[in-house]
Amino acid sequence: MENSIIKIQGLKKVYNPDTIPVFALNGINLEIEEGEFIAIVGPSGSGKSTLLNMIGGLDSPSEGSVEIGGIKIDELDSKKLIDFRLKNIGFVFQDYSLLPVLTAKENVAFVMQLQGQADQKCNKRAEELLTAVGLQERMNNRPAKLSGGQQQRVAVARALASKPKFILADEPTANLDSKSTSDLLDIMLQLNKEEKITFIFSTHDQRVIDKARRVVWVVDGKIDKDERK
Amino acid sequence: MLLKLAWKNLWRNKVRSRTIILSIILGLTGGIFSVALFNGLTEQKLSNAIETQTAHIQIHKKKFLDDYDIRKSIHNHNLVSKTIKENPLVKGYVTRVVTTGMMTSASGGSGVQAFGVDPKEEKKVSKIYDRIIDGKYFEGIKKNPIVIGEKLAEKLDAKVRSKIVLNTQDKEGNIVGSAFRVVGIFKTNSSNFDEANVFVKKKDLWKLLKANGSIHEIAVVVEDEDLSDKVKEGFVSKLDSKLEIETWKEIQPELAVMSDFSERVYLFFIAIILIALGFGILNTMLMAIFERTKEIGVLMAVGMSKSKVFGMIILESTFLALIGATLGMILSITLISWTGSSGINLSAFQQGFESFGVGTIIYPQLSIGFYFQLMLMVILSAILFSIYPAFKALKLNPVEAIRSK
Numbered sequence: 142m143e144n145s146i147i148k149i150q151g152l153k154k155v156y157n158p159d160t161i162p163v164f165a166l167n168g169i170n171l172e173i174e175e176g177e178f179i180a181i182v183g184p185s186g187s188g189k190s191t192l193l194n195m196i197g198g199l200d201s202p203s204e205g206s207v208e209i210g211g212i213k214i215d216e217l218d219s220k221k222l223i224d225f226r227l228k229n230i231g232f233v234f235q236d237y238s239l240l241p242v243l244t245a246k247e248n249v250a251f252v253m254q255l256q257g258q259a260d261q262k263c264n265k266r267a268e269e270l271l272t273a274v275g276l277q278e279r280m281n282n283r284p285a286k287l288s289g290g291q292q293q294r295v296a297v298a299r300a301l302a303s304k305p306k307f308i309l310a311d312e313p314t315a316n317l318d319s320k321s322t323s324d325l326l327d328i329m330l331q332l333n334k335e336e337k338i339t340f341i342f343s344t345h346d347q348r349v350i351d352k353a354r355r356v357v358w359v360v361d362g363k364i365d366k367d368e369r370k
Numbered sequence: 371m372l373l374k375l376a377w378k379n380l381w382r383n384k385v386r387s388r389t390i391i392l393s394i395i396l397g398l399t400g401g402i403f404s405v406a407l408f409n410g411l412t413e414q415k416l417s418n419a420i421e422t423q424t425a426h427i428q429i430h431k432k433k434f435l436d437d438y439d440i441r442k443s444i445h446n447h448n449l450v451s452k453t454i455k456e457n458p459l460v461k462g463y464v465t466r467v468v469t470t471g472m473m474t475s476a477s478g479g480s481g482v483q484a485f486g487v488d489p490k491e492e493k494k495v496s497k498i499y500d501r502i503i504d505g506k507y508f509e510g511i512k513k514n515p516i517v518i519g520e521k522l523a524e525k526l527d528a529k530v531r532s533k534i535v536l537n538t539q540d541k542e543g544n545i546v547g548s549a550f551r552v553v554g555i556f557k558t559n560s561s562n563f564d565e566a567n568v569f570v571k572k573k574d575l576w577k578l579l580k581a582n583g584s585i586h587e588i589a590v591v592v593e594d595e596d597l598s599d600k601v602k603e604g605f606v607s608k609l610d611s612k613l614e615i616e617t618w619k620e621i622q623p624e625l626a627v628m629s630d631f632s633e634r635v636y637l638f639f640i641a642i643i644l645i646a647l648g649f650g651i652l653n654t655m656l657m658a659i660f661e662r663t664k665e666i667g668v669l670m671a672v673g674m675s676k677s678k679v680f681g682m683i684i685l686e687s688t689f690l691a692l693i694g695a696t697l698g699m700i701l702s703i704t705l706i707s708w709t710g711s712s713g714i715n716l717s718a719f720q721q722g723f724e725s726f727g728v729g730t731i732i733y734p735q736l737s738i739g740f741y742f743q744l745m746l747m748v749i750l751s752a753i754l755f756s757i758y759p760a761f762k763a764l765k766l767n768p769v770e771a772i773r774s775k
């Protein structure tokens with residue numbers, strides 16, 4: 142397990158420990174290597190989102206640790222954590238979450254600008270990324286003018302913009318129809334194959350599960366099955 | 371990039387942004403215009419007093435003003451005049467003979483201060499000639515002409531060409547009197563002044579007082595009111611220490627107080643308006659953040675630092691304030707320059723204004739400096755009042771924010 146980029150050990154999360162405790166995660170151990178294409182699967186309320194949030198450093202564990210590229214992110218302070226997220230993790234959300242006032246291209250460039258890169262460079266890379274997700278024609282449209290599938294592809298391009306170590310996606314296809322779902326998946330798979338981008342996503346969708354190369358089943362906050370294809 | 375994002379965010383809720391901008395425009399215009407109106411009023415009172423009563427600087431022999439004893443004259447007034455003339459900041463000056471006395475006619479009497487002037491010279495310093503409402507300024511009557519105020523004319527029941535008598539003391543202390551004929555009647559903005567001051571020719575007064583060549587008062591007008599203090603300092607250092615040299619602020623301290631005080635009142639008044647507008651901005655920004663909870667959560671998740679989120683919100687409210695303030699100022703300036711040149715006629719309230727020492731037409735006016743100060747205050751209050759909403763945004767927990775719908 143030399144090339145693990147993510148190492149999760151004894152991860153537990155309890156919400157509202159003082160009132161009505163909710164045990165969302167009950168001891169997760171998981172290692173993820175560079176270049177994987179992993180689906181996190183499980184019934185509603187099983188803890189998939191909680192797990193992804195922990196990996197993404199959006200929420201802090203009650204017990205256990207999350208190590209990314211040798212850094213224990215639960216030990217970073219909030220300022221360093223934001224910076225860490227910016228440099229290492231790409232996020233894709235279920236409802237796309239693009240900035241409505243910016244065009245597709247601006248949305249993608251924005252993350253790079255946050256990193257302090259020159260405008261010209263940001264624009265160029267934004268164009269390349271949008272071309273890679275098949276949106277070369279729609280770069281100057283605002284999100285409201287794009288379909289859900291197109292918006293989610295912009296979101297993937299945005300997640301890739303900062304050259305992260307991996308991309309976290311919580312139910313990226315839940316709001317998409319089947320055609321858009323398979324288009325998005327093809328793009329993700331292609332990026333995974335050609336650019337060696339690591340994808341970690343949760344899903345309920347059998348067609349998505351079928352395409353994953355590793356499926357981690359979570360039940361009641363524990364890993365039930367870890368299946369490689 | 372932050373600028374651009376903040377600017378675009380502003381126009382997401384157009385109705386709300388326009389509403390707050392409009393209220394800033396109206397609030398500021400109302401405030402600025404009221405201040406300009408009040409300022410016009412004070413300035414007018416000041417310039418009236420300076421033009422017709424005090425000039426900028428007056429020179430007397432020390433203690434003369436205590437008892438108006440005509441023996442306390444300015445000794446070497448030719449030398450003094452020379453020093454005054456040499457100062458390049460001086461626009462004009464006059465020398466006067468001054469006494470106090472009793473003005474009487476068949477219908478009554480009234481205590482007055484009589485000034486012996488050289489009519490031609492006097493025009494350089496005093497605008498009394500410009501305030502003549504009946505008769506002429508020392509024209510048309512050769513022997514012992516006198517110019518009196520409207521109020522005194524009423525009291526003495528005197529008209530142009532009426533004969534009235536001035537009783538006073540001569541240099542030796544004898545009671546003396548002489549008849550004068552009214553040549554002109556003036557009316558300034560101060561009825562008190564009009565009642566108590568009369569003007570005669572210098573040589574006529576000299577003859578009456580048996581004080582040929584005596585000068586009791588030198589009145590100086592400088593190029594700009596603001597230079598009064600500086601010019602006074604120059605005189606003090608060069609002239610005889612037995613002379614009392616005073617600026618208009620010292621002659622009429624209540625005017626000086628009014629002019630200083632009013633500036634503070636303006637700022638205070640504007641500050642209150644800005645606080646009211648500030649709460650409007652606060653409310654607008656809180657609503658904007660509430661609506662965008664999820665989006666701000668996403669921004670923080672993808673790596674927008676807290677300082678940038680903070681900056682974005684401060685910028686948004688600064689933009690709102692800047693737009694409102696700029697438009698408000700343009701509107702105010704237009705309004706002020708429009709009413710400032712033609713004036714606002716308030717003759718309906720004539721009585722009250724006259725005793726306040728101003729005319730019935732008010733010319734609103736404001737200095738450029740005031741606008742700059744105001745702009746600064748507006749920006750500051752926009753920043754101040756968006757700090758709380760901005761902190762509120764920082765406190766958002768990204769996970770919760772993203773979960774919220």
Ligand SMILES: Nc1ncnc2c1ncn2[C@@H]1O[C@H](COP(=O)(O)OP(=O)(O)OP(=O)(O)O)[C@@H](O)[C@H]1O
Nearest residue numbers: 156157163164165184185186187188189190191192
């Ligand atoms: N902020 C929170 N406070 C309290 N309980 C929470 C919170 N977030 C999640 N939970 C609870 O933790 C458990 C796991 O939630 P989680 O969202 O991770 O499930 P999930 O597998 O993503 O479900 P779904 O498939 O519906 O998205 C659930 O019982 C949920 O109610």
Ligand SMILES: [Mg+2]
Nearest residue numbers: 189190191311
């Ligand atoms: Mg979930």
